[in-house]
Amino acid sequence: MNIIDQLIPADTAPGHRISGGGAPPVDRLNRPLRDLRLSVIDQCNFRCTYCMPRDTFGADYPFLPSSERLSFEQIVKLAKAFALLGVEKIRITGGEPLLRRGLESLVEQLAKLTTASGKPMELALTTNGSLLAAKARSLRDAGLDRVTVSLDAVDDAVFRQMSDVDMPVSRILEGIETARAVGLAPIKVNVVIERGVNESQILPLVRLFKGSGVAVRFIEYMDVGGAGGWSNTKVITARETREIIESEFPLIPIVMGQQMGTAVNYRHTDGAGEVGFIGSVSQPFCGSCSRARVSADGQFYSCLFATHGTDLRPWLTDAASAEQLALTVHSRWIQRDDRYSELRSTQRRPGPGKLYPTVRMSLVGG
Structure with missing residues (x-):
């Protein structure tokens, strides 16, 4: 019997057991745990x-002082625990x-x-790309598979505004070009579109990357932690963006069965x-969300829009094993029932221009 199986009571429901064969646990909405987002720092140069x-x-x-960030040793221990749970x-x-x-x-590691x-x-x-040219080779040599770069404009003035x-x-x-050259592929470019700010960049971005092997993904402007001035009037929906692109570039949907990712x-x-x-915002995908997030200071969040996390640091000491940490996660x-984006339109907001006190994006990662 796998060590971690020994930690689970024998009468635990089969769907909620930690399986030595790698079957992930499922939450209350039957969503498996498959993806882990690890934030390593809450600071940004943008x-x-x-x-x-x-x-x-x-x-x-x-911002978090370096002494409060998880060490690499602690991060690797976290990763091992999530791997035991079926994270891929x-x-x-x-x-x-x-x-x-x-x-x-x-x-x-x-x-x-x-x-x-x-x-x-x-x-x-995921990176803003400003340091990528200098680090792409060493990251690839270390074992990184691929990168996603955030880029909201090709025009310098609009880029600086964003x-x-x-x-x-x-x-x-x-x-981006350096990452492509060293083999960090496939490369994706994420673009947040905000009405009245950078919708003029939709077609130029498509033109720039068409035929380059770089996939461009357009993201609706979200009310994430940190976006204090968010309003749904600033949202250009995915459908609107696609219609703008199709005015110049005909597109064909890629049929992949039930949507499992975000795009x-x-x-x-x-x-x-x-x-x-x-x-x-317009087409929430909460029903297929399989992501867990751990912040740079060791808090486990089960949703990007969570208001509080679970402190995992007590299980990151030498006294606790990766198996015990996995059991905590x-x-x-299995208690997770988050579906903020599906409920967004029905929830009362705190007031004009204000947001729920969700975890800040820079701490937990996008």
């Missing part, structure tokens, strides 16, 4: 208006994860992990690449 607006995240903002993919996030010193060492079924763990990273940093788009594009994907009719749409997951 001040994107929809995530970390400068008027909130200014020079005096109390780990995504490193932030903040901006490439700001974490020595990240290649962590990637090298995580890349050695296998899933509960014995397959190599899929290892990805990111609130004085940096040319060419620097991000250099990072609904289309391909160009001439076969020159893919475009995806993430309709978090298992117990929390």
Whole structure:
């Protein structure tokens, strides 16, 4: 019997057991745990208006000191515990994860992990791309499989307006090209579209990456922690974005059965690449969400819009095993019933321009 099976009472419901064969636990809505997002730092060198607006995240903002961030050793222990539970993919996030010193060492350790079924763990990273050109090679050599880059405009002025940093788009594009050249593929580019700000960039972004092997995914403007000025009037729906693209580029839906990821994907009719749409507001996908998130300070969140987490640090000491940590996560997951995006339109908001006190995006990752 697997060690972790010995920790589960014999009368536990079969669907809620931790299986030595790798079957993941399921929550109250029958959603399995398959993906882990690990935030390694809550700081970022951008001040994107929809995530970390400068008027909130200014020079005096109390980000986590390095002493309060999980160590690489603790992060690897977390990853091992989630692997025991059936997780098949780990995504490193932030903040901006490439700001974490020595990240290649962590990637090298995580890349050695296998899933509960014995397959190599899929290892990805999300970045704003500003440091990617310098680090792509070392990350690939360490074992990173692929990257997703956030890029909301190709026009420098619009890009600066969205990111609130004085940096040319060419620097991000250099990072994408370097990542492609070293084999961090397939590369995805995530674009948040905010009405009245960067909808003019939809077609230029498609033109830029069409035929390059880079898939562009357009994301509806969400009310994530940090987006203090969010309003649904600023949302351009996935359908609207697709109609804008199809005014120039005909698309064909990619039929993949029941949607399991976040994006609904289309391909160009001439076969020159893919475009995806993430309709978090207009077409919520809570019913298929299999993601767990652990913040840079060791809090376990079962939803991007959670208001509180479960502190995993007591199980990250030498006195606790990865199996005991897995049991703690298992117990929390099977109680999960989060579906914020599906309930968004029916819930009362705190007031005009205000948000529920959800965990900030920079701490837990997107």
